[in-house]
Amino acid sequence: xxxxxxxxxDAMGGDExxxxxxxxxxxxxRRHESMRFLLVGxxxxxxxxxxxxPNLSAASEIVHAPEVVGSSDKPSQAIRRAKTTSMxxxxxxxxxxxxxxxxxxxxxxxxxxxxxLALRTMPGIDRPALAALLPSLGDNDLVMLDLGANxxxxxxxxxxxxxxxxxxxxxxxxxxxxxVALLNIGTEELKGIDSVREAAATLRASPxxxxxxxGYIEGDRLSRGQVDVVVCDGFSGNIALKTAEGTARFVAxxxxxxxRSSVRSKIGFLISKPATELLRHHLxxxxxxxxxxxxxNGLVVKSHGSANAIGVSNAIQVAAKMVRDDLTxxxxxxxxxxxxxxx
Amino acid sequence: xxxxxxxxxDAMGGDExxxxxxxxxxxxxRRHESMRFLLVGxxxxxxxxxxxxPNLSAASEIVHAPEVVGSSDKPSQAIRRAKTTSMxxxxxxxxxxxxxxxxxxxxxxxxxxxxxLALRTMPGIDRPALAALLPSLGDNDLVMLDLGANxxxxxxxxxxxxxxxxxxxxxxxxxxxxxVALLNIGTEELKGIDSVREAAATLRASPxxxxxxxGYIEGDRLSRGQVDVVVCDGFSGNIALKTAEGTARFVAxxxxxxxRSSVRSKIGFLISKPATELLRHHLxxxxxxxxxxxxxNGLVVKSHGSANAIGVSNAIQVAAKMVRDDLTxxxxxxxxxxxxxxx
Numbered sequence: 001x002x003x004x005x006x007x008x009x010d011a012m013g014g015d016e017x018x019x020x021x022x023x024x025x026x027x028x029x030r031r032h033e034s035m036r037f038l039l040v041g042x043x044x045x046x047x048x049x050x051x052x053x054p055n056l057s058a059a060s061e062i063v064h065a066p067e068v069v070g071s072s073d074k075p076s077q078a079i080r081r082a083k084t085t086s087m088x089x090x091x092x093x094x095x096x097x098x099x100x101x102x103x104x105x106x107x108x109x110x111x112x113x114x115x116x117l118a119l120r121t122m123p124g125i126d127r128p129a130l131a132a133l134l135p136s137l138g139d140n141d142l143v144m145l146d147l148g149a150n151x152x153x154x155x156x157x158x159x160x161x162x163x164x165x166x167x168x169x170x171x172x173x174x175x176x177x178x179x180v181a182l183l184n185i186g187t188e189e190l191k192g193i194d195s196v197r198e199a200a201a202t203l204r205a206s207p208x209x210x211x212x213x214x215g216y217i218e219g220d221r222l223s224r225g226q227v228d229v230v231v232c233d234g235f236s237g238n239i240a241l242k243t244a245e246g247t248a249r250f251v252a253x254x255x256x257x258x259x260r261s262s263v264r265s266k267i268g269f270l271i272s273k274p275a276t277e278l279l280r281h282h283l284x285x286x287x288x289x290x291x292x293x294x295x296x297n298g299l300v301v302k303s304h305g306s307a308n309a310i311g312v313s314n315a316i317q318v319a320a321k322m323v324r325d326d327l328t329x330x331x332x333x334x335x336x337x338x339x340x341x342x343x
Numbered sequence: 344x345x346x347x348x349x350x351x352x353d354a355m356g357g358d359e360x361x362x363x364x365x366x367x368x369x370x371x372x373r374r375h376e377s378m379r380f381l382l383v384g385x386x387x388x389x390x391x392x393x394x395x396x397p398n399l400s401a402a403s404e405i406v407h408a409p410e411v412v413g414s415s416d417k418p419s420q421a422i423r424r425a426k427t428t429s430m431x432x433x434x435x436x437x438x439x440x441x442x443x444x445x446x447x448x449x450x451x452x453x454x455x456x457x458x459x460l461a462l463r464t465m466p467g468i469d470r471p472a473l474a475a476l477l478p479s480l481g482d483n484d485l486v487m488l489d490l491g492a493n494x495x496x497x498x499x500x501x502x503x504x505x506x507x508x509x510x511x512x513x514x515x516x517x518x519x520x521x522x523v524a525l526l527n528i529g530t531e532e533l534k535g536i537d538s539v540r541e542a543a544a545t546l547r548a549s550p551x552x553x554x555x556x557x558g559y560i561e562g563d564r565l566s567r568g569q570v571d572v573v574v575c576d577g578f579s580g581n582i583a584l585k586t587a588e589g590t591a592r593f594v595a596x597x598x599x600x601x602x603r604s605s606v607r608s609k610i611g612f613l614i615s616k617p618a619t620e621l622l623r624h625h626l627x628x629x630x631x632x633x634x635x636x637x638x639x640n641g642l643v644v645k646s647h648g649s650a651n652a653i654g655v656s657n658a659i660q661v662a663a664k665m666v667r668d669d670l671t672x673x674x675x676x677x678x679x680x681x682x683x684x685x686x
Contacts, residue, residue, distance in 0.1 A: 137596060148528055151536045185491055185581040193494045193578055219585030223593040235536055236579045238528040240586045242562030247590035250566040253480060254625055255598070258618035265618035272611025275601035282597055 005323050007316060008090040008099035011041035012068040013106025014312075015305045018042075018049050021105065024303075024312020025060070026053040031313065032320060038099050040065050041086040065089045069110045071305065078110035079117060087111060091118045094298040101299035101319040103290075105307055111300065112149055112293065119298040122328065124335040127153075128295035129161045130234070130302070131168055133288045133318075134244070138225020140173045141288060145231060148238035149293070155198030158182065158231055162203055163334045164294040165229040166211035171325040172318060175228055177210055181217035183232035183240065191216065195233070208337060219243075248283050286311030290318030294331065299323060348666050350659060351442035354384035355411040355429040356449025357655075358648045361385075361392050364448065367646075367655020368403070369396040374656065375663060381442050383408050384429040408432045412453045414648065421453035422460060430454060434461045437641040444642035444662040446633075448650055454643065455492055455636065462641040465671065467678040470496075471638035472504045473577070473645070474511055476631045476661075477587070481568020483516045484631060488574060491581035492636070498541030501525065501574055505546055506677045507637040508572040509554035514668040515661060518571055520555050526575035526583065527559035534559065538576070551680060562586075591626055629654030633661030637674065642666060 011021045018041065029035050036059050039046050043064040050057045065086035069078045082088030087106045093099040095118045104111050112130065121128055131145035145165045150157060162180050169178035182200055184192040189200075196216070203213040217227055219240055232240065255276075259269040269276070281287065289311040291302040299322045303315035354364045361384065372378050379402050382389050386407040393400045408429035412421045425431030430449050436442040438461045447454050455473065464471055474488035488508045493500060505523050512521035525543055527535040532543075539559070546556040560570055562583055575583065598619075602612040612619070624630065632654035634645040642665050646658035 135593075137593065151528060183582060185494060185578055185585075219582045219587075220589035220592070222586060222589055224589070232582075235528055236582045239526060239562045239575075239579045240582050242528075243565060243583045243586045244562075244590045246563035246565055246567070247587045248594055249563070250478075250480065251591050251594040251622070251626070254622050255619075258621040259615060261618055261621060265615045268611050268613070268615025268618065270611070271614060272602060272608045275604055275608030275611065276598070278601040278604060279594070279597050283594070 005100035006036045006038050006098065007319055007323070008038040008040055008093040008102040009316075010087045010090040010102065010104035010106055011039045011046055012065070012086040013104045014303065014307065015071065016105070016308065018045055020309055021312055022046070022049045022053055022056065023309035024307070025316065026056040027309055027313035028316035028320070029056050029059055031317065035059065035316075035320060038063050038090070038093055040090040040093070041068070063089060063093065069106050071107050073107055073110055075109045075113035078107065079113055082114055082118065088114055091115050091300060094300065095119055100323040101301060103301045103303055103315050103319050105303040105305055105312065108302055111302055115293050115296055115298075115300040119296040119300070121295050122297055122332060124332065125160055125164070125295040127157055127160075128293050129164060130291055131165055131294050132241070132291040133172060134223070134241070135282055135288055136223045136225045140175070140228065142222065142227070143169045143172065143178070143229045144222075144237060144241065145294065146234040146237050147241050147291065148234045150234040152235065153195060153233035155195045155202065158195060158199035158233070159202045160295065160335070162199070162211070162213070162229070162231045163209065164331050165231055166209065167327060167331045167334055168292060168294060169228045170210065170330070171321050171327050173228060177212050178228035179214050179226070180211045180229040180231065181214045181227040183219070183230050183236060184216035185218065187216045187218065199231070209334060252283070286314065290315035292318060292322065297328065299327065348443035349379045349381050349441065350662055350666070351381045351383055351433040351436040351445040352659075353430045353433040353445065353447035353449055354382045354389055355408070356447045357646065357650065358414065359448070359651065361388055363652055364655055365389070365392045365396055365399065366652035367650070368659065369399040370652050370656035371659035371663075372399050372402055374660065378402065378659075378663060381406050381433070381436055383433045383436070384411070406432060406436065412449050414450050416450055416453055418452045418456035421450065422456055425457055425461065431457055434458050434643060437643065438462055443666040444644060446644045446646055446658050446662050448646040448648055448655065451645055454645055458636050458639055458641075458643040462639040462643070464638050465640055465675060465678075467675065468503055468507070468638040470500055470503075471636050472507060473634055474508055474637050475584070475634040476515060477566070477584070478625055478631055479566045479568045483518070483571065485565065485570070486512045486515065486521070486572045487580060487584065488637065489577040489580050490584050490634065491577045493577040495578065496538060496576035498538045498545065501538060501542035501576070502545045503638065503678070505542070505554070505556070505572070505574045506552065507674050508574055509552065510670060510674045510677055511635060511637060512571045513553065513673070514664050514670050516571060520553055521571035522557050522569070523554045523572040523574060524557045524560035524570040526562070526573050526579060528561065530559045530561065542574070552677060595626070629657065633658035635661060635665065640671065642670065
């Protein structure tokens with residue numbers, strides 16, 4: 001990442017508490033010696049917590065915040081306390097230019113509302129989108145967006161999401177021309193809903209964009225490694241994401257039941273444990289942590305509420321990559337390209 | 344099922360061919376001695392195939408159809424050949440009252456279009472819906488609809504789907520008052536899109552319906568066994584269904600990779616094979632086969648294109664239960680209740 005840039009950390013957000021957040025930040029710091037952090041939250045608690053992480057102490061400053069956004073606070077409540085909560089202050093540090101990005105494991109709805117209000121959408125973007133990396137059978141993870149920032153989207157929104165998602169995939173996955181597809185309920189041109197069909201027509205007519213538009217993809221192909229970016233409205237995207245999470249857990253639960261069903265299968269399980277651990281590792285959300293709000297004048301990363309230290313470190317890694325590649329500028333330049341084409 | 348009722352079988356549809364269809368019908372017949380079948384398709388081929396199934400021969404009649412709907416035929420093409428294809432003739436036998444239900448493993452889009460055109464929607468139903476049974480961790484399978492018949496739905500459609508889904512769950516799952524939920528991207532009252540919120544308000548205000556409306560459900564809870572019926576528009580429903588199928592296959596593929604990763608894990612796999620077979624059995628789509636078009640003046644069941652004989656037999660079982668419980672009448676009477684309440 002660019003030298004001299006700081007990352008603001010909402011040290012108080014998340015279900016696992018301050019100690020996990022600090023352990024995660026310390027882990028990220030060990031990975032990248034040049035990283036520096038603004039740790040936002042209760043000053044005394046952070047100071048005490050830092051005693052176990054001397055390496056992190058040297059690379060960070062504490063920014064005191066007297067309050068915390070609760071996990072069940074409504075976005076409207078949280079917004080009113082933007083200036084006193086660790087989440088609100090972390091975002092404001094980005095707005096003020098003191099931090100290049102903010103990372104929080106706190107309440108998603110509050111983070112989204114605060115980030116949108118403080119940072120505003122980029123010129124040319126009507127609505128920001130929430131993007132995440134999902135596991136796949138391919139060589140790299142899959143970028144999927146929107147995952148719930150916008151329940152209803154028109155064709156223009158979807159095209160903007162495609163541009164932002166491709167820019168993000170170039171950064172997060174180091175791909176030159178990511179393969180981008182629209183989520184739909186069939187692969188023929190006439191399938192689905194108007195917004196998706198119109199977005200496909202625009203993307204087909206924009207071959208100059210730094211992406212390879214591959215058309216439609218159905219839900220059962222998401223994890224096959226055939227595309228790098230999947231674009232959808234926030235309603236179906238959130239449903240697809242959560243259904244995938246729920247199904248993975250469902251299969252794992254069935255497997256557990258099956259392994260417990262007899263002495264023989266228990267023994268087989270113990271012997272093959274390294275194999276099932278490999279599976280667990282691949283599906284562990286901590287290894288794909290760090291959802292990103294794209295389309296704002298500033299970088300904000302959402303870490304899973306239940307992320308462990310490795311998960312937090314991975315979310316920070318996501319933020320650092322976006323800072324290094326100046327993602328905001330890259331999106332702006334692609335958008336200018338699409339507007340010029342349309343004009 | 345009611346004595347004297349016949350089930351029409353599109354003997355030519357499906358990827359597995361006539362022999363599999365006939366083996367499936369014969370299996371269903373062995374389960375239920377009173378079942379009788381109208382086998383629709385190429386007369387000579389069916390006659391030859393029946394030689395291996397004397398028990399089925401005695402309980403069936405052949406209805407000749409000179410043509411077959413192809414798996415990639417467009418619905419509009421198929422409709423034009425409704426009177427000459429095995430699929431079209433099977434549906435027409437329902438329309439004429441000669442069969443109480445039709446079962447096909449053929450092209451879904453064509454089946455839906457033909458069924459809708461021939462049978463028309465029931466009074467009080469604006470649009471038919473495609474419903475299926477999905478595996479869950481609960482005591483029974485889960486009914487989910489719409490799975491793709493209608494890409495866009497308003498609140499009124501969703502309420503009708505809830506009524507039809509509950510009636511279907513009473514029949515297919517033998518439940519008195521099925522727990523019904525609307526698929527949404529949050530569980531708070533204000534979450535999601537207008538159509539879902541309005542449908543929830545109507546269902547909350549209809550406590551006289553033979554269902555227990557439980558509010559919203561998110562994608563990650565679908566298979567937890569907490570509800571019996573999940574209602575959604577056909578776009579997000581199809582995406583959720585296919586994402587679930589794809590994720591289950593993804594996890595199974597990862598597991599296979601993991602088991603193959605070392606000699607040790609291969610040995611563990613062999614020992615625990617009965618356990619993983621149990622899992623495979625639970626997830627096998629053949630064991631949940633038989634999607635249903637609800638809301639038409641006649642019963643039509645869609646069997647998976649790749650269903651094996653057991654799968655076909657299960658789809659026929661679904662049709663037989665609907666015939667036995669006179670599902671069409673049951674939906675009509677619930678709808679009358681909701682209309683009376685609204686008046």
